[in-house]
Amino acid sequence: MGEKNRQFLELLKKPGNDKCVDCSSKSVEYASYNMGVFLCPTCAGLHRGLGVHLSKVKHLKLDHWEDSQIRRLEEVGNINANRKYEERVPACYRRPGEGDSSVLRDQWIRAKYEREEFIYPEKQVYRRGFMEGYLMKRGKDGDQCKSRRFVLQESEDSLKYFIKERKEPKTVVRISTLNVYFAPEKIGIPTSLQFTFPHGSTTRHIYVYHESAETIVQWYMALRCAKLNRLMVAYPSASEYILAENVMHDFLKEGWLTKSGPKQSDGYRKRWFSLDRRRLMYHESKLEPVPKGEIFLGHRSEGFFLRLGSPSGFKEVGFSFTLTTPDRQYLLSSEKDEDRSQWMRWIDYVIDREITFEDSILWDKIRRRN
Numbered sequence: 001m002g003e004k005n006r007q008f009l010e011l012l013k014k015p016g017n018d019k020c021v022d023c024s025s026k027s028v029e030y031a032s033y034n035m036g037v038f039l040c041p042t043c044a045g046l047h048r049g050l051g052v053h054l055s056k057v058k059h060l061k062l063d064h065w066e067d068s069q070i071r072r073l074e075e076v077g078n079i080n081a082n083r084k085y086e087e088r089v090p091a092c093y094r095r096p097g098e099g100d101s102s103v104l105r106d107q108w109i110r111a112k113y114e115r116e117e118f119i120y121p122e123k124q125v126y127r128r129g130f131m132e133g134y135l136m137k138r139g140k141d142g143d144q145c146k147s148r149r150f151v152l153q154e155s156e157d158s159l160k161y162f163i164k165e166r167k168e169p170k171t172v173v174r175i176s177t178l179n180v181y182f183a184p185e186k187i188g189i190p191t192s193l194q195f196t197f198p199h200g201s202t203t204r205h206i207y208v209y210h211e212s213a214e215t216i217v218q219w220y221m222a223l224r225c226a227k228l229n230r231l232m233v234a235y236p237s238a239s240e241y242i243l244a245e246n247v248m249h250d251f252l253k254e255g256w257l258t259k260s261g262p263k264q265s266d267g268y269r270k271r272w273f274s275l276d277r278r279r280l281m282y283h284e285s286k287l288e289p290v291p292k293g294e295i296f297l298g299h300r301s302e303g304f305f306l307r308l309g310s311p312s313g314f315k316e317v318g319f320s321f322t323l324t325t326p327d328r329q330y331l332l333s334s335e336k337d338e339d340r341s342q343w344m345r346w347i348d349y350v351i352d353r354e355i356t357f358e359d360s361i362l363w364d365k366i367r368r369r370n
């Protein structure tokens, strides 16, 4: 082993340097020698995107290192760098981890080093409680997207959107009931968002995008910040960071399943399923504005459980499994064995979790609807 490799191994043992400085991944293979930080392969790629005037990246083993460059890593290191660049990350900001979408990860790195938003908090425009701008919104019945003006007003707990310059908003959403979700693969555009919220007696989804990654992430963070502030008013004794963990949530799993009707004679239908914590929604198509149906997933002790295969008398289609609720049985099936295992794992995870107060309100709503 060369002397330089030994030096790197020593440096990597130091606290903080064993994880990527930006996403905490354990696979540290690169470093930025002007910033003096250690990086995972994905974040190293995003640092390259910043340009060499900001970050100069090298592979720890495959590239040649000058002594002065190694000294810089010794002097700075991940903990010191983050003391500076992450000093003022607001609680509402979603710090992306290894599994997060590339838009979130790229914007985190740009916010951190290019715009220095966490050194200068006045640059955090998403914390102002107000945002206004145009987003492309997918139409209710088709692929066509139209530019719509959206207005976020935290003091009113509202997100509104307007058609043309009309005075009255087309829809008003209460931010405190809104969930916002990055679903780039589903929508087919990396810089897109899904808004999900209760609407009348059902649930609505709105799909939007903006060509600028910075803008779409600003909307996402602004909605998180506004919702968190509303939650802090509702739960004044709760910790801001604990509330922030629950402020918005990604769906646990989505995908196509076939679903049987309640009777043996009923046919099978292909549906797009979304597992949103205790709510299992199914839709006629991937980007439907309203789910066709919703199934509340209660606790195992209340009579909710899963079984591999179909109930006797039902035809086996693909890789099937049966979800039993106190009201009825749902025969579902995946095209692939691996996909079925994932669905079963996530549904089991949900029905093993304790029911919260919010869950029982949701259960009540869904029951009244069905």
Ligand SMILES: [Zn+2]
Binding pocket: 020, 021, 022, 023, 024, 025, 039, 040, 041, 042, 043, 044
């Ligand atoms: Zn990383």
